[in-house]
Amino acid sequence: xxxxELLARRERLLGVGAALFYEQPLQxxxxxxxxxxxxxxxxxxxxxxxxxxxxxxxxxxxxxMARQAATLNVHSRYxxxxxxxxxxxxxxxxxxxxxxxxxxxxxxxxxxxxxxxARVATGGRGIITTDAAYHGNSAExxxxxxxxxxxxxxxxxxxxVRAIPVxxxxxxxxxxxxxAELCERYLAELRTQIDGFRGDGIPFxxxxxxxxxxxxxxxxxxRGFMAGAAQIVREAGGLFICDEVQAGFGRxxxxxxxxxxxxVPDIVVMGKPMGNGLxxxxxxxxxxxxxxxxxxxxxxxxxxxxxLQAAVGMAVIDVIEQEDLLARVGDxxxxxxxxxxxxxxxxxxxxDVRGHGLFIGVEWVSDRETEAPDVAGAQAVVEGMKRRxxxxxxxxxxxxxxxxxxxxVFEREHADRFLEAFRETIHEVHARGSA
Amino acid sequence: xxxxELLARRERLLGVGAALFYEQPLQxxxxxxxxxxxxxxxxxxxxxxxxxxxxxxxxxxxxxMARQAATLNVHSRYxxxxxxxxxxxxxxxxxxxxxxxxxxxxxxxxxxxxxxxARVATGGRGIITTDAAYHGNSAExxxxxxxxxxxxxxxxxxxxVRAIPVxxxxxxxxxxxxxAELCERYLAELRTQIDGFRGDGIPFxxxxxxxxxxxxxxxxxxRGFMAGAAQIVREAGGLFICDEVQAGFGRxxxxxxxxxxxxVPDIVVMGKPMGNGLxxxxxxxxxxxxxxxxxxxxxxxxxxxxxLQAAVGMAVIDVIEQEDLLARVGDxxxxxxxxxxxxxxxxxxxxDVRGHGLFIGVEWVSDRETEAPDVAGAQAVVEGMKRRxxxxxxxxxxxxxxxxxxxxVFEREHADRFLEAFRETIHEVHARGSA
Numbered sequence: 001x002x003x004x005e006l007l008a009r010r011e012r013l014l015g016v017g018a019a020l021f022y023e024q025p026l027q028x029x030x031x032x033x034x035x036x037x038x039x040x041x042x043x044x045x046x047x048x049x050x051x052x053x054x055x056x057x058x059x060x061x062x063x064x065m066a067r068q069a070a071t072l073n074v075h076s077r078y079x080x081x082x083x084x085x086x087x088x089x090x091x092x093x094x095x096x097x098x099x100x101x102x103x104x105x106x107x108x109x110x111x112x113x114x115x116x117x118a119r120v121a122t123g124g125r126g127i128i129t130t131d132a133a134y135h136g137n138s139a140e141x142x143x144x145x146x147x148x149x150x151x152x153x154x155x156x157x158x159x160x161v162r163a164i165p166v167x168x169x170x171x172x173x174x175x176x177x178x179x180a181e182l183c184e185r186y187l188a189e190l191r192t193q194i195d196g197f198r199g200d201g202i203p204f205x206x207x208x209x210x211x212x213x214x215x216x217x218x219x220x221x222x223r224g225f226m227a228g229a230a231q232i233v234r235e236a237g238g239l240f241i242c243d244e245v246q247a248g249f250g251r252x253x254x255x256x257x258x259x260x261x262x263x264v265p266d267i268v269v270m271g272k273p274m275g276n277g278l279x280x281x282x283x284x285x286x287x288x289x290x291x292x293x294x295x296x297x298x299x300x301x302x303x304x305x306x307x308l309q310a311a312v313g314m315a316v317i318d319v320i321e322q323e324d325l326l327a328r329v330g331d332x333x334x335x336x337x338x339x340x341x342x343x344x345x346x347x348x349x350x351x352d353v354r355g356h357g358l359f360i361g362v363e364w365v366s367d368r369e370t371e372a373p374d375v376a377g378a379q380a381v382v383e384g385m386k387r388r389x390x391x392x393x394x395x396x397x398x399x400x401x402x403x404x405x406x407x408x409v410f411e412r413e414h415a416d417r418f419l420e421a422f423r424e425t426i427h428e429v430h431a432r433g434s435a
Numbered sequence: 436x437x438x439x440e441l442l443a444r445r446e447r448l449l450g451v452g453a454a455l456f457y458e459q460p461l462q463x464x465x466x467x468x469x470x471x472x473x474x475x476x477x478x479x480x481x482x483x484x485x486x487x488x489x490x491x492x493x494x495x496x497x498x499x500m501a502r503q504a505a506t507l508n509v510h511s512r513y514x515x516x517x518x519x520x521x522x523x524x525x526x527x528x529x530x531x532x533x534x535x536x537x538x539x540x541x542x543x544x545x546x547x548x549x550x551x552x553a554r555v556a557t558g559g560r561g562i563i564t565t566d567a568a569y570h571g572n573s574a575e576x577x578x579x580x581x582x583x584x585x586x587x588x589x590x591x592x593x594x595x596v597r598a599i600p601v602x603x604x605x606x607x608x609x610x611x612x613x614x615a616e617l618c619e620r621y622l623a624e625l626r627t628q629i630d631g632f633r634g635d636g637i638p639f640x641x642x643x644x645x646x647x648x649x650x651x652x653x654x655x656x657x658r659g660f661m662a663g664a665a666q667i668v669r670e671a672g673g674l675f676i677c678d679e680v681q682a683g684f685g686r687x688x689x690x691x692x693x694x695x696x697x698x699v700p701d702i703v704v705m706g707k708p709m710g711n712g713l714x715x716x717x718x719x720x721x722x723x724x725x726x727x728x729x730x731x732x733x734x735x736x737x738x739x740x741x742x743l744q745a746a747v748g749m750a751v752i753d754v755i756e757q758e759d760l761l762a763r764v765g766d767x768x769x770x771x772x773x774x775x776x777x778x779x780x781x782x783x784x785x786x787d788v789r790g791h792g793l794f795i796g797v798e799w800v801s802d803r804e805t806e807a808p809d810v811a812g813a814q815a816v817v818e819g820m821k822r823r824x825x826x827x828x829x830x831x832x833x834x835x836x837x838x839x840x841x842x843x844v845f846e847r848e849h850a851d852r853f854l855e856a857f858r859e860t861i862h863e864v865h866a867r868g869s870a
Contacts, residue, residue, distance in 0.1 A: 006514050013522035015535050015725035019512050019735055027514040031507045049509060051737060057505050066501035070492050072466045073712040074484060077454050079441050079462040087448035100450050105540040105714040106738060112573045137734055138547045140574035272737060277508040279540040279714035279738040290450035299572055300454055302486065302707060303541060303714040 003027065021393075022386055031056025034410050036391065045417055047392040047406040050359075053249055053273030054319040055409040061276045061315045068311035076103075076305035086310040089317060091284050093255050095264040100290040103282040103304040107245040107271030108136030110281040114208065114269045115140060117285060117293040118239040124205035126197035128190065128233075131163040132216040132397035133209065135243055144208060160202060162193040166397060168219030170352045170363055171371055183222035190229055194236045206238035206266070211257035214246040217396025218361035218403070220354050226261035234266075239289075245271035245281070246359075250320050250408050253330030253357030260356050273408075278312045279303070325408045333357040336404070336415050340422070347426050349377055358410055361395065362402040373400035377429060384425035390418055438462065456828075457821055466491025469845050471826065480852055482827040482841040485794075488684055488708030489754040490844040496711045496750045503746035511538075511740035521745040524752060526719050528690050530699040535725040538717040538739040542680040542706030543571030545716040549643065549704045550575060552720060552728040553674040559640035561632035563625065563668075566598040567651040567832035568644065570678055579643060595637060597628040601832060603654030605787045605798055606806055618657035625664055629671045641674035641701070646692035649681040652831025653796035653838070655789045661696035669701075674724075680706035680716070681794075685755050685843050688765030688792030695791050708843075713747045714738070760843045768792040771839070771850050775857070782861050784812055793845055796830065797837040808835035812864060819860035825853055 001009070003024060010018065026044070030037040033055040036044045046056070054061060068082075076083065087101040102117075104110045119125060127144065129135070134145045143158040157163075165173055167186040174185055190207070197204050211226060213219055230240040242265035247257025249270070254260050256268070267289065271281035282304070283290075293299065303309075320326065337360060340353045351371065352363035364378040365371055378400045385392055395403040406414070436444070438459060445453065461479070465472040468490040471479045481491070489496060503517075511518065522536040537552075539545045554560060562579065564570070569580045578593040592598075600608055602621035609620055625642070632639050646661060648654055665675040677700035682692025684705070689695050691703070702724065706716035717739070718725075728734065738744075755761065772795060775788045786806065787798035799813040800806055813835045820827055830838040841849070 001516070003514070006516070006519070009519050009523075010514065012722065013519050013526065013535060014511075014740065015537065015722065015729045017726065017729035017733070018740075019733065020514070021512045025514050027516075028509060029507060029515075031509065036507075036509070036513075051510065052508070056509070057507065059505070062501060062504045065504055066497060069497045069500055069712070070494070072464060072471075072492065073487070074463060074466065074471070074491070075486065076449075077456045077460075078471075079438070079445065079455070079460050080464075081436070081441070081462075084441070084444050084448050088444075091448065100448060102450065106544065106736065108736075109541065109543065109573070116574065137732075137736060138544070138573050138575060139551065277504070277738070277741070277743065287447065287450065291452065294450045294452035297572075298452070298454065301541065301543075301572060303712070305449065305453075306712070308712065 023383060026386070034407050034414050043389060044386070045390045045414060047390060047404045047410070047418055049407060050246060050251065050405045051272045052276050053408045054276055054316055054325070055407050058276055058319060060319050061312060064311045064315035065278060065308065068308050071307070073306055073308040075302055080307050080310070082307045082310035083305050086313050089314065093317070094268060094284055097264065097286050098268065098284045100287045101282055101284045102290060102293065102299065103280070103309060104301050105279040105281060105303050106136070107269065107281050108138050108141050109301065110245070110269045110271055110283050111135045111141045111208070111243060112138055113283045113293070113299065114241050114267045116297055117267055117283065117289055118206040118241060120292050120296045121239060121289050122203070122205045122237055124203035124238065125160045126162065126202040126204045127160060128162050128164060128193050128207040130166050130209055130213065130216055132166050133163070134215040135208065159200065162196055164189040164193055166213060166216040166219060167221050167225045169222065170219060179222055180224070183224045183228060186222060186225055187228045187232060190232055194232070204236050204238045206241055207233045208241040208243060210247055211242045211244065211261045211263070212247040212252060212356060212359060214359065215395060217401040218355050218359060221261070226258070226263040230263045230265065239266040241265060241267040241269065243269040245269060249273040249316070250326050250329055251357055251359050251405070253326055253333060255326065257356070274316065275309065275312045276316050278309065280309045280313055320408065323409065328411070329357040329408050332410055332412055332415050333360065335412060336360055336419070339419050343423065343426065347430050349374055349430060350426065358406055358408060360404040364400050364402055373398035375400045378402055380429045380432070381425055384429055385421055388421035388425060390421045458818060469842050469849050478824060479821070480825045480849060482825060482839045482845070482853060484842060485681060485686065485840045486707045487711050488843045489711055489751055489760070490842050493711055493754060495754055496747060499746045499750035500713060500743065503743050506742070508741055508743040510737055515742050515745070517742045517745035518740050521748050524749065528752070529703060529719055532699065532721050533703065533719045535722045536717055536719045537725060537728065537734065538715070538744060539736050540714040540716060540738050541571070542704065542716045543573050543576050544736065545680070545704045545706055545718050546570045546576045546643070546678060547573055548718045548728070548734065549676050549702045551732055552702055552718065552724055553641040553676060555727050555731045556674060556724050557638070557640045557672055559638035559673065560595045561597065561637040561639045562595060563597050563599060563628050563642040565601050565644055565648065565651055567601050568598070569650040570643065594635065597631055599624040599628055601648060601651040601654060602656050602660045604657065605654060614657055615659070618659045618663060621657060621660055622663045622667060625667055629667070639671050639673045641676055642668045643676040643678060645682055646677045646679065646696045646698070647682040647687060647791060647794060649794065650830060652836040653790050653794060656696070661693070661698040665698045665700065674701040676700060676702040676704065678704040680704060684708040684751070685761050685764055686792055686794050686840070688761055688768060690761065692791070709751065710744065710747045711751050713744065715744045715748055755843065758844065763846070764792040764843050767845055767847055767850050768795065770847060771795055771854070774854050778858065778861065782865050784809055784865055785861065793839075793841055793843060795839040799835050799837055808833035810835045813837055815864045815867070816860055819863055820856055823856035823860060825856045
């Protein structure tokens, strides 16, 4: 079947407008480690997919999944040691006050739980996020999505949700400030929004954000912002919620993005890489927060807290630990950023290279002076990389931030292959752009 | 580890109040077909679990899951024939106007999609349900849950949600009416609620309900109610949505509960048995409804529409078709209802035996004259059946309806085993009750 026939069939069966990547969409049929293969047998180095964190079709994970599915997979209203072992291992990876878990199937569901939990615990309703956030697809969680969700941009802001500008060094809210002053300016924005809730008579429940601000474009965040924000939120009676759906499970070279940011959240949301592709997500928090949530909501999720989720989640942690992936992620990521920064001199559009571990962002601009986002140029890089057999994406409020986010089993030899293709591509795109 | 130690560990790791079945919870370690096994090696005949519809640990499903997980499991922004093949096969099982699918991971997510779809298509907001419904655990879907969700009973009714009384022959809204008159009385309740929205200036979006009213206690519904309700809803500009999360996939002896009810919904929600335990759910509808939904929301779900969901969903349909389960479900279910009805004479509390296919409800009352629900008695039956190695549950607005809902691979010999244990148990419970 040709791509055109497949596309027509897809529109008929899944509807018009189900999102696809690339001008000529890829038909991927097989995956292995950091590689994806299309229907014509072409091989692509994957710097896009964070969900298969321990590699596409990881045999240890597949074996754990098959073994558990062949043994038992039921809901959580019977006792099962597997889910307790997993909850114990997972919470032990978190900061000390965090002891207790609520499992769900998707990050959206986990953010639903986090919002309910914060609202139950505080008696408040108001939630603060950033003005370029995206946290999921349910009616309630979509209220938190602004620029990160193009469809939501046109919706009126819900009265229970307020947003602060994205805290960042590049395109900062004010110029010529020291790092400490810039941080303070963003924290002042947070105080303003909390005061706004107070003024409107909406009791404050908390702040929810990705500790690395992934959808916001992975900015360099002024040092101290996250810890300062957590303190301000708590002083105002709210809870500080980190959405680690993208940042967590070793992506940054640490287990959790909040560790990189030197803060400890009250509630942590996890998802995407947690089951290497099996729908597995969840929330961890202090016991009393989970207890209050369960008492109030009697939350039950048919497919969650299952023996299958537990077995697969365990296997993912096994591989991350046994292959010492955190150290490798830190090394390879740092190497890539160093090499990318060395390309900036010869490439005007590469205005800013940043990130943590194997989560790398590159601002692609049409003019470094005006910092004007070049979305078309960024898209041309993504398409050029695809032609060279490398998959990557874009992110950020303007959609002009090149995003590299490979499976965590990405090695230095893969980085070199990426860098070679990237050098060729930016030369081509930049030359075309300035011609 | 003793049950007490496990319980303490569970409260610490999953929180206090995570729901468990039975006075002494079961520790289930293995499943096979219609059987579950506890940690002490005891075997239980499963008449509770509808999710593993083709049997616990079905080898065909496990093999499909393992094979696909070892090959490819990525998100849906690449083309993949597997998900199109599955969407084609699934929509072909539905009534003719239904052509197009939106996949999700859970029934809650599918109901979120259905609500958004109905609201986008109609421009309305108001949704009608029953006063004993339960449709899921997200903030938006919880608004539809009344008696079906004990925690939600205390919440104020959302202005965008209205409920009608459960249409039923047992405990009817008025006595001494013909079937047609009773049906008309319930339809009048629906018209009243639609008028109520109009009066409050809330544009009407539609009605969402389980075609078998499973959480409502699986009542005998006055003939013609569902088709009549669908017509009234459409005439008022709304859409008629069937939540087939419990009723679908052969449970009733037909593929879909709406077939038993002689109506064709505009939007169908599916879940639980769809992936035999893999998180897989979704919505099907006419193409133009899905297109409008996608255009408006740009809906994307990371783990859904995946090659893994497709492979497992296909395997479930394979087994249902290859083992001719629909016919068997109809036969065995009818046999069980006949045998249960034969027990009613000698057992005052068994006031009403009803259901469709392998979904059976028995009203357990303290007095047939007053029809007073006997929740404690029903619970005693459930516990007594457990002691005899049979698992079943309770449902309904009052929690007094005994619920039998085994995997679809349940055979006549299993039915006989169940009936024997049931005879002993009701004798014991009834004798105790009248002593």
